[in-house]
Amino acid sequence: MNSSVVNQEQELVAAVDLGSNSLRLLVAQVIDTPSGTQLRPIDTLRETVRLAAGLTEEKILGNDAYQRGLVAIRRFGERIRGFNPANVRAVATNTLRVAKNAAQFVADAEKVLGFPIEVIAGVEEARLIYIGAVHEVQSVPGNRLVVDIGGGSTELVIGKGYEPKQMESLYIGCVSHSMRFFPKGNIDAHAFKEAELAARREIQVISGAYLKSGWDQVIGSSGTARALAELIADNQLGGYGDSLSMGRINGASGLITREGLKNLKKYLLRYEHVNEVELIGLKDDRRSVWPGGLAIMLAVFDELNIDSMEVTDAALRLGVLYDLLGRSQHHDMRYVTVEQFMQRYAVDREQAGRVSKLSAEFLSQLPESNAESRSDNIALLQWAANLHEIGLSISHNGYHKHSAYIAGYADMPGFSKNDQARLATLLLGHTGKLGKLANNLAFNDWRMLFCLRLAHVLSRGRSDLSQPQVKVSESKGSFAIELPKEWAKSHPLTEFSLQKEAAEWERVGRSFKIALK
Template sequence: MASNPADPITNSANLVAAVDLGSNSFRMLVAQAINTPSGTQLRPIDTLRESVRLAAGLTENKLLGNDAYQRGLIAIRRFGERIRGFDPANVRAVATNTLRVAKNAQQFVADAEEALGFPIEVIAGVEEARLIYIGAAHEVPAVQGNRLVIDIGGGSTEFIIGKGYEPKLMESLYIGCVSHSLSFFPKGNIDTHAFKEAELAARREIQVISGAYLKSGWNQVIGSSGTARALADLIANNNFNGLGDGLTMGRVNGASGLITREGLKNLKKHLLKYEHVNQVELIGLKDDRRSVWPGGLAIMLAAFDELGIEEMEVTDAALRSGVLYDLLGRSQHHDMRYVTVEQFMQRYTVDREQADRVSKLATEFLQQLPKPESESRADNVALLQWAANLHEIGLSISHNGYHKHSAYIAGNADMPGFSKNDQARLAALLIGHTGKLGKLANNHSFEDWRMLFCLRLAQVLCRGRNDTNFPKVKVSEHDGSYLVSLSKEWAAKHPLTEFSLLKEAAEWDRIGRSYQVSFK
């Protein structure tokens, strides 16, 4: 019987959705995953876009103002209705630069999660760059050698060089079309001096990375995101490329448009005829882009000049596409977080045998504990194992207080695949895996006590760093109280471990959490 070359997933429960909470726009992509002999492809079936202008709502004190706050929640509630009933494993929502810097981002994310009905990850700039590249690489034709992808967002711009589907160089710079427009074209005013200053400011930022990028080189340049799309459309609609309207309105080599150096210069020349953005007359200029495209144009010109770009193909694929492909990768056991942990273990010369001992034992303890309905056991097992694998990375810096160094690295390093919340949870487990517990008892946002119990117990039992004479240990938990049971005879032969377990119980009691050790 002949096989079907494409097997679409038609069950609505298996649809996948990506939510991108950007600094200018909130977007959602719903797609079908189609399995082909060459791999999985995404078939978009629905898209939503809301111009929220979140970055424009930041106050001088880096707080989200009430208007922007409410605009965001209203948009997210609409998104939530569209994906109501989706399998949580098939939805991933990410937030970018504005929610990385806003001081009240934590409260906004909590309100937004309630409105959406799904968790929201605030991702780091480099993680955003990785996902952008994945999305673009899957949607444009293959090219021999490297490709450069540039994504100008509302609050940041990502530069990525990769080969095939793998990003190699990734940078996220704090220049975006919204923030740049607010800084250099306040209240929409335009003049030649301000535009020159906007270009120079962007060039200064790009100069920091240009050397490494030029050294790597590329054979193709791709622009993704709304800014690149908007600039390509303005250039095409107004014939600023000087190549005729038809060329850039269609698809060029599989990409959805073209931006040339000449087109950008002509667009700039036209813009500077006016004194205010509301006066600008251009075919295809959308109202929701009117106030922010001058900043985007300045950044794009700076990128072309600093990196010596002559033309750029444009694709509609962006962060949300990358989020979906990464989500599919996780379901197919290609989770980038495992790769990142492996790289960190190599970089910090982790004792793998010890990490494996602690990981296996901690996982065994967690599996003995009852599973609350709200817990994602698979996710928590993965996080616990990553914590065990990385708990000693701080030893590469100093033995004294090494757990503090481990936590700092996990909380602040670029960790592809990990969200900010992932890193925060991981860092908390690392800072708490040994020593005093008071530092976490005062952290009201810390909720991973059961995993910390398992990790600390495994670390105590594995102190000898060998595989011999492990006792049979049973653990249980009831209403936040823990019980550890093991052989009285074994404990008598291992007085240091017995002492350490009793000391551990006293430490938990000190923060008001019952912990008993039973020797039978």
């Protein structure tokens, strides 16, 4: 996370998309117009790495794909070297969501890229794809359906204007589907039928709700849709001439029709192997994965009763940049998500605000390390304070565990998987025993947890009356607090709770000193 404000005067921003098939870099210039902020792409890089194809049956990213990915990311790092960290956002999608060695790969990738990398959840990927796609096509008054078939997953989103409403991410992608049904590039009618049926079964889970919502515009985004539109147009398989030209009339970069997809399928099934297929415009880096993408797209058209689809190149990477600009302009989706959770779980807003204010005040008193973004951590700490009691909607007994579970596993638009994990851990640790976190080597937010727990103890009375002036300090992982002696004397329960809190920190090897003055 980084909440620093993007300078919009000729400022450059960059998005890195670590997809399952391709790795992409988009550099754009921020243009401030009377109608709003726009992005002008000035440079793009694309590397076909096929991380998804490098996954073993045990969900381990194999060494060849691992190294190919790092080589490509190193090149991206050179291009954006010197960029303001607030103006760069890098995200990783399905393959790194499922790979068991994803954490190590991300750590290595961050070193060569020079910027943090977020592994985002499927629903968050869907949200960002929608934002990117709808910015590049002509708008319509009603609902819009965006379909993005990636290397390892397919995202389907219904929204209105620039706001996504229904978001789903299905575990079917052009790389994984091609590997499963067309191993070694072999093609036959039976395998293709099985590929279509498998995709339709996945889509059937959501088709009822989606058809009920309806839409006035269908948009296909990113590589697979673009590749299929080009093949249909270049080989005149659409039944009406140049589908790309027709698509451009509406502001898109292509058009896919049901007839064009069926004709493309018939053409493909003339051959027994992908290397034999002769189609104008079929690129070598797409040759082995487009049959799986075609099967999925046909399933989408059939299950959702689609006749035609506009196609745009804009997708996740552009959505990432618009979302980044939104954060800089105080339209951060994470604040919206937290607000929705507070409403959904009937949070006591006064208590949440009390804990939020105190915990932020305490963190601001502590020293700031070189590697820390203080503004980001304060934001995360305040979100934790606002959500620390959401588990009460389930049960008072062990509510902090329920709070942590909700934050860890619910769909939280705007939050990366790492952000959600940090948030859930803070919620789990904000009260109770600290031993549950002592052996978590990945947990580094002890300073934030100290502030949250202290604020929680001091707010136990759920009142703003008679709050003491508290000074906090930290040195080498040990903490100290100072508060008025007279106040402590008149609040014996709180003093007792602070003594218990100090003992709890001592149990995990961290000193906690209380000074009464």
